[in-house]
Amino acid sequence: MKRFFATICAVLLGAASVAWGAETGSMIKADELKAEPFRDAKALGKLATGDKIEILKREGAWYQVKSAKGAKGWVRMLNVRRGEAKKASATSTATGVANLASGRAGTGQVVATTGIRGLNEQELKSAQFNEAELKRAESFGVPAQEAQTFAQAGKLAARKVKYLKAPAESR
């Protein structure tokens, strides 16, 4: 099992790494602060549930974080909740979505999407069949071969990964 994943790692070049500006978060589960983004890396200390952290970047399963005491290290991203813990008010709600929308560039520039509405249940229920639009959607479909070429161009290689079992408590 371990060797299998090691092989995957070795095969992959350009591991996932996403960097942000300073962003806060909190621990939703206690975790060790690791020196490196590896399971058996040296533990630098411990973070408890609820501890505030600053998220610096992500590498695969791991967030590089800075603890409130200033210690820098790595924790599992799934043990972290991003953003402020407090409930958003109506105003900060709008900012929340705006921040999401601007996340990619990180410039804080948000393009207004005025005129584009959401979808509610009533609209879905009263929707009328649009044959022309459906045909347009279908015209954009690509054959499997084209998708494979596209994947190769991005250096994406298919690999074997087993499906995950449901965790015990939900079964």
Next chain:
Amino acid sequence: MKIKHASWLIVATALLGFTAAHGFDLKEEMKKKLDEVKQQAQPEATPAASPTPPAASAPSEQQSLLAGFSEKEEIAIGRQIAGNLLGATPLVKDEALQRYVNKVGRWVAAQSERPDLAWHFGVIESSDINAFAIPGGYVFVTRGLYQVLQSEAELAGVLAHEVAHVTKKHHLKILQQGKLLDLGAKALGKKIGEDEKIRGLIGSGAEILSRSLDKNAEHEADRMGVVLAARAGYDPFALPAVLQQIARVSKEDTAVSLLFKTHPHPDARLTQLAAAMGNRFDQVTGLTLATRLQPLQP
């Protein structure tokens, strides 16, 4: 037993009603099928005549009836729902974007159990943060959700979740459990056209898309989504990263009202994913391809 038997007759009738649309004589086929079902349902009455043990034959018939639609029928149903959804909200008018999304989606779907389905992906004009899986391989992401995405891997993760719903036929199962029985009752009385049958099956417009699946179906699609994206060579943590982003949106925000109504809260989904993933993916990385993500024109 009696009640169960009667309900099987209705299911059989409903399925026949559907088949009839493809050129069979409804009455004749129905009579034939009902006779078959009667025999299947009462195997203990004629044990000698039954080549397989009754205990085995009844569940298998049950399965084949419930497995239900042929792929052709599934696509016909999906086309109607997709066409209705697009009637409510059209595609984003950007051919390069739509083709791009199809390439990513098709590559992810190629890792699933249904690689040969005629998959169709699209971005639709809605400021909501949401995505829809429709039987037959139609998958749509809203503009609002696309705006949240920061890499191709995140797009792949979102599409993979929807692909999982299609391969697991989650929505089709809802249709079979609900409307189909009503339709079966109606079909007993009169001959109806194919379009009317599909409409009867899916209800009004695209309302099926505003219904919630069982929460375990959502958790299953999350688990499968992570794996499908990983199989395709992408960063398996891209889908969790999108969920973490969406978790930050306030529950009161209208952009997530439909999503949060039909799905467990992202925090709950992340907790489930964390429990399922454990440390199995600690060292599994993959590509994010942030720079290849096709920009969304305003």
